[in-house]
Amino acid sequence: MAASTTTGNFKVIGTRPIRHDGVDKVTGRAKYGADYAFPGMLHGKVLRSPHAHANIKSIKIEKALALPGVKAIVTSKDLPQAENKLEQAGEMTINPMYLSMNILAHEKVLYDGHAIAAVAATSPHIAEEALRLIEVEYEVLPPVMTVDVAIKPGAPILLKDLRNKEEGADKETNVAQHHLFKRGDIEAGFKAADFVIEREFNTAMVHQGYIEPHNAVGIYNSDGQATIYCSTQGAFDVRSLSAQVLGMPAGHIKVVPAEIGGGFGGKTTIYLEPLSVLLSKKTGAPVKLVMTRSEVLRASGPTSGSTIKVKMGATKDGRLVAAEIWMAYEAGAFPGSPVGAGAMCIIAPYTVENFQIDAYDVVVNRPKTAAYRAPGATNAAFASETIIDELAEKCGIDPIDFRLKNAVKEGDAQIVGPAFKRIGLIQTLEGIKNSPHYKSKLTGKFRGRGVASGFWFNAGMQSSATVNIHADGTASVVTGSPDIGGSRASMAMITAEVLGLAVTDVRPITADTDSIGHTDVTGGSRVTFATGMAVYEAAKDAERQLIERAAKLWEKKPDEVEFRDGKLHAKGNGVPPMSIKQLAPRFGRTGGPITGRASVNARGVGPGFATTLVDVEVDPDTGKVQILRCTIAQDAGKAIHPSYVEGQMQGGTAQGLGWALNEEYFYDDKGTLRNFGFLDYRMPTCLDLPMIETVIVEEANPGHPLGVRGVGEVSIVPPPAAVANAIYRAVEVRMTETPMSPPKLLKAMLKHRASTQHSAAAD
Amino acid sequence: MIKKGRAAKSLAPLLFSMATIVIPALLRKFTGGIERVDVPGKTIRELVRHLGERFPGIDAQLLEDGDIRASIAVSIDGEIATGGILDTVDENSEVHFIPALSGGAV
Numbered sequence: 001m002a003a004s005t006t007t008g009n010f011k012v013i014g015t016r017p018i019r020h021d022g023v024d025k026v027t028g029r030a031k032y033g034a035d036y037a038f039p040g041m042l043h044g045k046v047l048r049s050p051h052a053h054a055n056i057k058s059i060k061i062e063k064a065l066a067l068p069g070v071k072a073i074v075t076s077k078d079l080p081q082a083e084n085k086l087e088q089a090g091e092m093t094i095n096p097m098y099l100s101m102n103i104l105a106h107e108k109v110l111y112d113g114h115a116i117a118a119v120a121a122t123s124p125h126i127a128e129e130a131l132r133l134i135e136v137e138y139e140v141l142p143p144v145m146t147v148d149v150a151i152k153p154g155a156p157i158l159l160k161d162l163r164n165k166e167e168g169a170d171k172e173t174n175v176a177q178h179h180l181f182k183r184g185d186i187e188a189g190f191k192a193a194d195f196v197i198e199r200e201f202n203t204a205m206v207h208q209g210y211i212e213p214h215n216a217v218g219i220y221n222s223d224g225q226a227t228i229y230c231s232t233q234g235a236f237d238v239r240s241l242s243a244q245v246l247g248m249p250a251g252h253i254k255v256v257p258a259e260i261g262g263g264f265g266g267k268t269t270i271y272l273e274p275l276s277v278l279l280s281k282k283t284g285a286p287v288k289l290v291m292t293r294s295e296v297l298r299a300s301g302p303t304s305g306s307t308i309k310v311k312m313g314a315t316k317d318g319r320l321v322a323a324e325i326w327m328a329y330e331a332g333a334f335p336g337s338p339v340g341a342g343a344m345c346i347i348a349p350y351t352v353e354n355f356q357i358d359a360y361d362v363v364v365n366r367p368k369t370a371a372y373r374a375p376g377a378t379n380a381a382f383a384s385e386t387i388i389d390e391l392a393e394k395c396g397i398d399p400i401d402f403r404l405k406n407a408v409k410e411g412d413a414q415i416v417g418p419a420f421k422r423i424g425l426i427q428t429l430e431g432i433k434n435s436p437h438y439k440s441k442l443t444g445k446f447r448g449r450g451v452a453s454g455f456w457f458n459a460g461m462q463s464s465a466t467v468n469i470h471a472d473g474t475a476s477v478v479t480g481s482p483d484i485g486g487s488r489a490s491m492a493m494i495t496a497e498v499l500g501l502a503v504t505d506v507r508p509i510t511a512d513t514d515s516i517g518h519t520d521v522t523g524g525s526r527v528t529f530a531t532g533m534a535v536y537e538a539a540k541d542a543e544r545q546l547i548e549r550a551a552k553l554w555e556k557k558p559d560e561v562e563f564r565d566g567k568l569h570a571k572g573n574g575v576p577p578m579s580i581k582q583l584a585p586r587f588g589r590t591g592g593p594i595t596g597r598a599s600v601n602a603r604g605v606g607p608g609f610a611t612t613l614v615d616v617e618v619d620p621d622t623g624k625v626q627i628l629r630c631t632i633a634q635d636a637g638k639a640i641h642p643s644y645v646e647g648q649m650q651g652g653t654a655q656g657l658g659w660a661l662n663e664e665y666f667y668d669d670k671g672t673l674r675n676f677g678f679l680d681y682r683m684p685t686c687l688d689l690p691m692i693e694t695v696i697v698e699e700a701n702p703g704h705p706l707g708v709r710g711v712g713e714v715s716i717v718p719p720p721a722a723v724a725n726a727i728y729r730a731v732e733v734r735m736t737e738t739p740m741s742p743p744k745l746l747k748a749m750l751k752h753r754a755s756t757q758h759s760a761a762a763d
Numbered sequence: 764m765i766k767k768g769r770a771a772k773s774l775a776p777l778l779f780s781m782a783t784i785v786i787p788a789l790l791r792k793f794t795g796g797i798e799r800v801d802v803p804g805k806t807i808r809e810l811v812r813h814l815g816e817r818f819p820g821i822d823a824q825l826l827e828d829g830d831i832r833a834s835i836a837v838s839i840d841g842e843i844a845t846g847g848i849l850d851t852v853d854e855n856s857e858v859h860f861i862p863a864l865s866g867g868a869v
Contacts, residue, residue: 088833093863179862180788340862416861417785418841457864460843524864601845703842 008638012497013706016643019489020508025259033215033231033258034290041217042071042120044279044289045127046272047134048299049109049116052143052365052671053156056107056136059117064133069126072282073134074275075117076104080247084161096244097161098334102368103245103274109138110158110333111367112672113298115271120279120287143365143671147307147328150174150362158333158363176335179343179359181415189322189354193313195394196322201383203720203738204664205305205330208372209655209683212261213291214300218276222284226277227254233263233482234521235513238273245274253277256512257482264484264655265371266301268521294676301370302665304329304337308383310346314391320406323347323355325384329376332368337361341457342376344415345717346384348455349425349609350406357415365671371523373652374456374713378659378720382738385452385721390734399451399725400438403611404429407453424635424699425453425609431633431695432611438631446618447628450725453611454717458710459524460602464517465534467495467542467596473581474505477538480519481531482510485651485712486644490528491535493640494706498539499546499580500566517599525710528640529701530602536705542596549590550578604703608710610634612653612718616726623746625661625727627688632718633695637709642696645711650692652715658684660720662739780805782856784814786821790860793821807837808848810858825860836863 024030061073082096100106105114117134121127144150144158157172167173190196216230226248232238235255243250260267272289279287291300309326325346329337343359392402407425414420432438432451442449466478477495481487488508496503519531543563550568551558560571567577587593615628632649639645662682666674675681700707724735733748781801786794794800800817804810811831815822831837831847838859844850852858 086827086833088863093833178789182788341864344862344864416838417859418838418857418861421841459864460845603842603845605843 008706010497012493012503013638013640014642016641017489017493017503019486020492021483021488030259032212032261033217033229036217036229036258036288038217038219038286041286041288042122042279042283043124043127044118044120044276044287045124045131046115046275046289046295047117047119047131048295049105049112049114050672051109051138051140052112052145053141053158054109054138055141056105056109056116057139058137060135061117063135064119064130067126067130067133069122070119070130071122071285072120072279073117073130074104074278074282076106078278079104079245082244093336094241094244095335099241100245102334103271111365113295113367114333115299118275118279118289120283144174145364145366145667145671147330147360147362147364150364151328151360158365162335162363174363175360176331176363177361179340180357181343182356184354186322186324186354186356190313192315192321194316195391196311196313197387197390197394198311199387199736201308201310201386201736203306203379203382205302205366206659206663206665207297207302207681208262208264208266210262210264210266213293213296214267214271215288215290216272216276217286217288218273218280219286220277220280225252225254226280227256228273228276229256229258230273231258231260231267233260233267233484233523235482236480236518237268237521238270239513241270242274242277245270246277254512254514257510260482260484262484263522264373265375265523268371268523269301271300293678297676297681298673299367301372302332302367303372303375304331304339304369304379306330306342306379308379310383310387312384312387312391314395316395318392318395318397318402318405320350320352320391321354323352325355325357327357327380328360328362329379330364330366330369331361332366333363334368335361335363337369338371338376340376342380344457345377345455346380348415349403349408349453351408351412366665373655373716374454377454377456377717378656381452381454381717382720382724385718386724386734386736389450389452389721389725389728400429400433403453420607422699422702423607423609424697427697427699428609428611428633428635429453431697432613432631435613435631435633435693435695437613437629437693442615444617446620446730447615448726448729448731449613449615450722450727450729451611451613452718452721452725453609454714456525456608456714456717458529458605458608459526460530460605461520461524461526462599462601463519463531463534464599465491465531465538466516467535467538469542469580469584469594471584471587473579473584474507475499475501476507476509477535478509478511478516479531479535480511480513480516481527482522484522485648486641487522487527487531489644490532490640494532494535495539498536498543501580525608525712525714526602529605529704529708529710530600532640532706532708533602533704534598534600537598537600538596540596541598542594545594545596546580546583549587549594550583552590553586604701606637606701606703606709608635608714610649610714610718612722614719614722614726616723616730618727618730618745620731620749623742623744623749625723625740625745627657627690629690630657631693631695632715633697634711634715635697635699635709636711637701637704638698638707639696640706640708645696646694648711649694649715652713653692653719654684654689656716656719657689657723659716660723660738660740662741664739664741780854782810782852782854782858784810785857785859787860790821790824793818793824805851806848807831807844807850807852807858810852811848834863836861
């Protein structure tokens with residue numbers, strides 16, 4: 001189901017060809033990072049801290065080194081001193097010192113699972129055995145597990161160097177940064193409000209949950225050049241980040257991105273990659289490291305848990321007039337939660353004249369957070385979209401109509417100030433209103449229907465592409481974007497569209513860092529937008545060259561030749577048109593091979609909006625929530641490959657529903673993670689979810705030649721709030737905490753029952 | 764309460780292309796609470812220099828090593844610019860300094 005404002009007369013774009021990498025994946029031939037093997041390769045393992053917070057007094061490796069089969073051990077002493085400074089690296093900012101401290105703990109361990117040392121041995125079992133022989137003496141310190149504890153005066157300090165601008169250079173702190181956004185006069189705004197709702201929300205730290213664990217094979221050559229094979233969303237980022245940690249020139253490292261078994265933002269940083277190079281340098285052999293599932297959960301990229309206080313006011317006719325928001329996100333052990341992005345998203349779908357948003361990035365003794373699909377926005381929307389629902393109820397207005405009354409449109413100011421260009425929030429709300437799901441009736445006890453909307457910026461950044469036209473008239477398109485969501489098919493389709501080829505005649509390739517120009521990370525929903533823009537331009541460059549060659553053959557000027565419908569046409573006389581396949585064998589005689597090239601730092605990003613409708617049934621005895629039906633409407637700009645757009649919408653929704661209902665990190669009072677496997681860290685499976693229905697809205701992005709926005713992230717934003725709103729309609733309980741798991745919901749229901757019985761008795 | 768208003772204008776508009784800079788909330792302490800400032804200049808480099816001359820100290824909050832800080836993005840007329848101090852502005856452009864979009868930091 002789709003609603004479209006795109007006007008292109010496309011032949012390939014908008015169709016649903018089989019992905020080029022599909023056969024290799026379903027037959028098991030696709031090569032993932034852990035599949036790489038080289039002669040003489042050693043196996044690495046990482047020793048990890050059992051403590052959440054401790055000083056390292058000493059590390060003794062002699063016994064481990066003496067174990068037969070052990071070839072090398074590295075600790076932080078093997079890493080060069082890194083600079084304490086913020087730098088831009090693709091979608092992320094990096095502080096090389098903190099990055100280095102996360103790769104291998106320096107003087108302190110800062111979370112359960114923090115890497116301390118890495119071993120290379122002739123087998124993984126020997127390496128594991130050697131870990132047991134490394135002796136670490138700790139001075140255990142009290143763990144700081146939540147933002148509430150971390151910001152209290154006198155709280156134990158995690159990082160002795162951490163300062164923020166407001167508290168000054170002399171004040172040790174766990175607060176890394178404060179963001180402030182304000183507009184208008186919130187006092188006047190609340191005075192004008194007929195209804196004001198104020199609540200505090202708490203969301204649990206959750207993991208991206210990619211199926212494939214982190215892995216890396218490092219090969220350090222005696223000439224000082226290194227190669228890394230790994231599962232990553234950004235080969236160029238792995239190169240630059242590893243170079244920072246290792247003190248090597250980035251150009252001396254080649255990164256070969258393997259097939260990737262999920263990332264969702266969590267594979268935009270590094271963990272094992274520099275260790276594999278360091279161990280290879282020490283041993284002279286290739287070294288492979290692969291995380292276990294427990295290592296993934298204990299020590300790689302969750303996203304922040306958060307505390308968010310929201311106060312919002314509306315007039316009785318349903319106009320939002322004021323918002324006052326305080327939010328603090330767990331950064332993990334080092335600064336850099338997505339709280340700034342969360343703050344910029346929290347009321348982004350609505351025109352609110354008066355607001356103040358204070359947002360704090362806080363370090364705690366948990367793993368350093370990494371990006372996760374629309375980082376920061378899901379926590380934020382859980383809070384604001386629940387309040388919006390409550391205000392709609394107070395005003396007696398349907399929650400979709402309430403949102404439509406306040407929805408941002410072209411020309412409205414964003415939270416950070418600039419005006420939106422063409423956007424499609426209203427169309428997503430109308431898409432839901434017109435959906436068979438919304439028009440259906442939900443009946444039965446303990447059942448409820450909820451709706452919520454979400455915003456994500458989407459990103460541009462740098463991408464490169466080359467389009468090679470071969471001697472038989474087929475083509476290959478080479479980019480530097482690891483394919484995590486079907487983007488290779490989209491790149492082939494864009495090339496095929498421009499050059500009038502069959503999509504099966506275009507082979508899409510993801511290249512290593514030596515084989516393509518710089519390309520930023522696969523993240524920020526940017527690949528189809530920005531890399532797609534580079535591919536479009538590269539194909540156009542090839543088209544220009546084709547015109548020149550045909551003109552040469554026909555003894556005409558290039559402006560006397562045009563390219564349309566996949567053929568070259570001479571203007572004005574009876575020369576029959578020529579296909580690329582006819583021209584290609586003559587490339588050699590007309591100047592040589594044709595390669596179209598383009599590199600872009602993409603501007604014209606089109607933000608994404610989504611609205612999600614969900615029906616739930618609550619078990620009144622256990623608090624278990626069953627998702628009965630779920631529909632998402634999302635603005636894709638132009639859907640290049642509608643099946644993969646739908647896949648992104650469904651995938652993000654499924655993750656958002658897991659976040660809503662079950663997922664959370666359980667730490668004990670010592671700060672030790674207790675659920676470090678998928679049996680206990682409960683992600684939804686196909687048995688938990690219905691088929692998620694999709695409505696693709698196509699509100700063309702005027703900043704892209706094909707109208708593309710980006711679709712990878714915003715679908716995760718609305719589900720937790722939509723579920724909370726549905727639960728309210730099912731059992732009259734407003735949930736303010738994720739996950740809304742059976743014990744938490746049951747407790748809230750019992751409390752609600754007790755209070756209503758008490759009220760009835762008092763009456 | 765946010766102060767609204769424009770900084771006192773000089774003869775600059777008669778001589779130079781003027782752009783409007785919207786000051787981020789946390790930096791309004793440097794401008795005495797003023798949110799929007801008209802500044803002469805054809806590039807972000809010139810705008811920041813003139814802004815710093817008018818409101819000492821604010822330029823240091825925006826720049827590091829001679830370019831826009833990694834944690835800050837520049838929006839020109841509603842679009843995120845990519846050239847740092849080298850980006851050009853038109854007469855009557857509106858410039859915002861906003862937190863760089865980030866999935867976080869590493």
